[in-house]
Amino acid sequence: MSIQNGHTKHLNVAVVGGGLVGSLEALFLARRGHRVSLYEYREDIRKTPHVRGRSINLALSVRGRRALRDVGLEDIMIKEHGIPMRARMIHRPDGSTYSIPYDTRTNQCIYSVGRNYLNAVLLKESENYKNVTRHFNHKLLEANLPKGELKFVKMDTKETVSVDADLIVGTDGAFSAVRRAMLKQPLFDFSQQYIEHGYLELCIPPNCQGGFQMPPNYLHIWPRGNFMMIALPNQDCSWTVTLFMPFKNFKGIDSESKLLEFFEKYFPDSIPLIGEKKLIDDYFGGSPSPLITIKCRPYHVSDKAIIIGDAAHAVVPFYGQGMNAGFEDCTILNNLFQKHKDDLTQILAEFSNTRWQDAFAICDLAMYNYIEMRDLVTRPSYRIRKALDDLIYWISPDLWVPLYNSVTFSTMPYSQCVKNRQWQNKVLAIIIFAAGVFAFILLCWARR
Amino acid sequence: MSIQNGHTKHLNVAVVGGGLVGSLEALFLARRGHRVSLYEYREDIRKTPHVRGRSINLALSVRGRRALRDVGLEDIMIKEHGIPMRARMIHRPDGSTYSIPYDTRTNQCIYSVGRNYLNAVLLKESENYKNVTRHFNHKLLEANLPKGELKFVKMDTKETVSVDADLIVGTDGAFSAVRRAMLKQPLFDFSQQYIEHGYLELCIPPNCQGGFQMPPNYLHIWPRGNFMMIALPNQDCSWTVTLFMPFKNFKGIDSESKLLEFFEKYFPDSIPLIGEKKLIDDYFGGSPSPLITIKCRPYHVSDKAIIIGDAAHAVVPFYGQGMNAGFEDCTILNNLFQKHKDDLTQILAEFSNTRWQDAFAICDLAMYNYIEMRDLVTRPSYRIRKALDDLIYWISPDLWVPLYNSVTFSTMPYSQCVKNRQWQNKVLAIIIFAAGVFAFILLCWARR
Numbered sequence: 053m054s055i056q057n058g059h060t061k062h063l064n065v066a067v068v069g070g071g072l073v074g075s076l077e078a079l080f081l082a083r084r085g086h087r088v089s090l091y092e093y094r095e096d097i098r099k100t101p102h103v104r105g106r107s108i109n110l111a112l113s114v115r116g117r118r119a120l121r122d123v124g125l126e127d128i129m130i131k132e133h134g135i136p137m138r139a140r141m142i143h144r145p146d147g148s149t150y151s152i153p154y155d156t157r158t159n160q161c162i163y164s165v166g167r168n169y170l171n172a173v174l175l176k177e178s179e180n181y182k183n184v185t186r187h188f189n190h191k192l193l194e195a196n197l198p199k200g201e202l203k204f205v206k207m208d209t210k211e212t213v214s215v216d217a218d219l220i221v222g223t224d225g226a227f228s229a230v231r232r233a234m235l236k237q238p239l240f241d242f243s244q245q246y247i248e249h250g251y252l253e254l255c256i257p258p259n260c261q262g263g264f265q266m267p268p269n270y271l272h273i274w275p276r277g278n279f280m281m282i283a284l285p286n287q288d289c290s291w292t293v294t295l296f297m298p299f300k301n302f303k304g305i306d307s308e309s310k311l312l313e314f315f316e317k318y319f320p321d322s323i324p325l326i327g328e329k330k331l332i333d334d335y336f337g338g339s340p341s342p343l344i345t346i347k348c349r350p351y352h353v354s355d356k357a358i359i360i361g362d363a364a365h366a367v368v369p370f371y372g373q374g375m376n377a378g379f380e381d382c383t384i385l386n387n388l389f390q391k392h393k394d395d396l397t398q399i400l401a402e403f404s405n406t407r408w409q410d411a412f413a414i415c416d417l418a419m420y421n422y423i424e425m426r427d428l429v430t431r432p433s434y435r436i437r438k439a440l441d442d443l444i445y446w447i448s449p450d451l452w453v454p455l456y457n458s459v460t461f462s463t464m465p466y467s468q469c470v471k472n473r474q475w476q477n478k479v480l481a482i483i484i485f486a487a488g489v490f491a492f493i494l495l496c497w498a499r500r
Numbered sequence: 501m502s503i504q505n506g507h508t509k510h511l512n513v514a515v516v517g518g519g520l521v522g523s524l525e526a527l528f529l530a531r532r533g534h535r536v537s538l539y540e541y542r543e544d545i546r547k548t549p550h551v552r553g554r555s556i557n558l559a560l561s562v563r564g565r566r567a568l569r570d571v572g573l574e575d576i577m578i579k580e581h582g583i584p585m586r587a588r589m590i591h592r593p594d595g596s597t598y599s600i601p602y603d604t605r606t607n608q609c610i611y612s613v614g615r616n617y618l619n620a621v622l623l624k625e626s627e628n629y630k631n632v633t634r635h636f637n638h639k640l641l642e643a644n645l646p647k648g649e650l651k652f653v654k655m656d657t658k659e660t661v662s663v664d665a666d667l668i669v670g671t672d673g674a675f676s677a678v679r680r681a682m683l684k685q686p687l688f689d690f691s692q693q694y695i696e697h698g699y700l701e702l703c704i705p706p707n708c709q710g711g712f713q714m715p716p717n718y719l720h721i722w723p724r725g726n727f728m729m730i731a732l733p734n735q736d737c738s739w740t741v742t743l744f745m746p747f748k749n750f751k752g753i754d755s756e757s758k759l760l761e762f763f764e765k766y767f768p769d770s771i772p773l774i775g776e777k778k779l780i781d782d783y784f785g786g787s788p789s790p791l792i793t794i795k796c797r798p799y800h801v802s803d804k805a806i807i808i809g810d811a812a813h814a815v816v817p818f819y820g821q822g823m824n825a826g827f828e829d830c831t832i833l834n835n836l837f838q839k840h841k842d843d844l845t846q847i848l849a850e851f852s853n854t855r856w857q858d859a860f861a862i863c864d865l866a867m868y869n870y871i872e873m874r875d876l877v878t879r880p881s882y883r884i885r886k887a888l889d890d891l892i893y894w895i896s897p898d899l900w901v902p903l904y905n906s907v908t909f910s911t912m913p914y915s916q917c918v919k920n921r922q923w924q925n926k927v928l929a930i931i932i933f934a935a936g937v938f939a940f941i942l943l944c945w946a947r948r
Contacts, residue, residue, distance in 0.1 A: 235692075239694045240692075242692050243689075243690065244688075244690050246687045
């Protein structure tokens with residue numbers, strides 16, 4: 053590749069990482085006329101059989117949908133590949149269930165989509181652009197970000213490939229090699245934090261008729277205090293079941309009898325759905341994966357490199373916002389390309405300076421939501437709060453958007469969602485206090 | 501090197517980093533009979549002329565002294581190379597001064613010691629041990645920590661050297677290469693955080709008679725709210741002066757006239773001491789360095805590798821505890837070698853599991869003390885609190901140790917120092933409240 057003038061419309065862009073965010077970002081850049089080379093460490097996902105253990109379905113919500121709409125792919129994802137989930141379905145330990153809708157006012161929903169489906173759709177779409185080339189099996193070896201230089205090794209032939217780009221976009225996920233090169237830059241703040249819980253994937257297969265074994269339009273949750281299990285529906289009528297639990301608890305379940313005892317105690321209704329043998333095979337066939345939160349800043353190196361998506365802000369999965377936040381990065385970056393007429397110096401600096409507050413906010417929100425999902429959701433205080441929230445939201449939808457709704461069903465900046473919640477908490481405290489005083493006065497008056 | 505049995509007394513230990521903590525740790529290990537190879541990236545500091553800009557003097561306090569005592573070097577450092585500092589000397593903007601003693605009760609002090617002096621003393625002492633070898637100009641290229649394998653390149657000959665150790669001790673500072681290898685270990689939490697302030701070193705030379713230009717037994721501070729300057733005495737009667745300030749302020753002072761105007765406004769008394777020409781030369785001859793905080797855990801990899809000192813917990817310099825905390829690591833590690841009879845599995849795990857709380861605490865304390873030094877110290881509320889603290893400490897020294905004293909003049913675990921401060925705050929709040937109520941009652945009674 054050759055260096056172009058800063059302000060031309062035909063930049064040579066190297067996108068490192070061909071996952072969801074990388075393949076979407078390639079489309080955004082291609083639509084602006086830039087020449088995009090997309091490098092991916094793995095083989096073309098369209099040619100790979102499913103790898104067990106990696107989260108295979110995701111919850112697509114408004115932020116992700118907006119980005120897909122911008123590249124003309126919202127409808128195909130929603131209509132052909134997405135399964136709407138309109139409510140949480142809570143499973144009690146006795147097997148009984150009840151549901152908590154996501155959005156009582158406008159009946160919005162989140163969509164369960166397959167990671168591989170979505171990635172394949174994005175990659176296939178990129179083939180419609182002559183200015184996008186795809187390079188699979190390319191592992192990043194070295195990066196000189198200030199100079200825009202990359203060196204890859206081809207995993208099959210072991211040949212090395214040198215690349216010289218006007219812009220490097222790092223979309224290579226939570227363990228980003230591009231970000232690793234940024235670690236040496238002066239004044240680069242970085243943190244990686246694991247939680248003490250891991251996750252393990254199980255599966256509920258379709259029934260004999262090839263249909264769903266549970267009502268499909270729900271995100272099923274088995275909240276159990278310090279741990280939980282969830283299930284999201286797949287296109288083939290199976291369910292991806294994920295058990296989240298402290299690593300030490302996983303370690304304690306080290307025999308078939310202990311596993312069955314554990315499931316009979318906490319998730320009895322799931323055993324006939326998963327099947328006893330399959331449960332044992334899947335549990336002992338895998339090992340729990342860790343969950344990490346990544347925060348860093350700045351996201352850019354001069355006018356040459358930027359990281360977005362999980363590479364910039366990996367979150368734990370409990371708000372269903374990892375992919376949505378990454379897709380929103382693409383939207384924001386695209387708007388900045390528009391605003392600054394492809395002037396990289398301004399685009400990258402503004403992205404870095406404005407996005408981190410929202411990225412930090414969603415990292416914290418995702419961590420908080422784990423406690424809500426596995427514990428708080430079962431408590432009366434949670435349901436009272438939610439009822440109050442929904443009531444005021446219903447009365448005054450412009451003024452009062454509950455936290456979950458603003459995060460999931462709006463494009464309000466994440467940091468603003470948090471600030472909203474804070475003043476809502478204060479208002480509710482005052483209302484409850486006033487109601488208490490009023491009740492007390494009423495009582496005194498009635499007793500006279 | 502060859503692998504030894506786990507419990508033998510003669511482990512082959514590779515210490516990576518020959519700075520203060522590394523060269524001290526080598527002594528501790530050598531005294532236990534282990535074979536120590538000390539690898540240092542730079543040249544032998546005893547042969548190098550002083551490198552400008554790197555902090556050249558440090559405040560040695562009780563924790564550091566205890567470690568030096570254990571290897572028989574406390575007296576030489578204190579008596580021959582240390583300059584006692586018994587109080588802070590505060591310089592007001594008008595040039596007037598007043599002092600705040602560090603320890604009114606037992607008159608303990610901190611010692612200004614030269615980094616190079618101390619490092620040279622430690623390296624020289626290691627030559628008295630036949631089981632220590634020193635390897636300078638060795639840069640770490642690769643580390644396989646779980647296997648205890650290291651690969652260095654010799655900076656002069658470019659020859660590579662492979663090392664196979666029973667134990668790797670990473671003492672290679674805030675930007676540790678050993679720690680970088682740990683980053684890839686599963687469940688390794690890590691954060692690096694820069695502050696928005698940088699530092700620049702200046703110098704007050706000795707006077708014409710070769711003596712000190714300011715009273716020597718003080719740590720001089722020019723607190724100015726959002727920035728500050730400090731000075732520590734050197735053996736040659738010069739002073740190392742350090743200006744701490746937001747980077748953007750450094751950037752704003754871009755001409756000689758602006759520099760002199762700035763100093764005339766905020767540090768007028770320092771100009772004749774430094775000398776106008778020398779001030780200009782030193783200010784524009786250097787560039788401000790960043791300040792970083794590093795937190796991570798765990799500190800070890802199985803029974804093969806451990807990081808200590810700045811590599812494990814780099815702190816900002818405002819509590820004067822960076823070196824002291826690193827030296828305390830050596831003491832603690834040595835006590836664990838004693839306790840567990842050189843059983844590395846137990847030693848490393850216990851160090852990791854117990855030390856991080858204290859390391860995190862001193863990171864936070866150091867960050868807090870910057871605000872105290874540059875701002876709070878000038879406020880009446882600070883002086884009232886300190887007077888109260890000192891009074892209760894004087895009355896009841898066993899029960900009530902003020903925060904600064906517990907950190908600097910005791911070996912109380914740092915996290916315990918913080919907890920102490922928290923209950924002291926509560927007690928003081930109660931006392932002040934009770935005094936207020938008592939005063940109010942007295943007033944009412946007097947008015948009757």
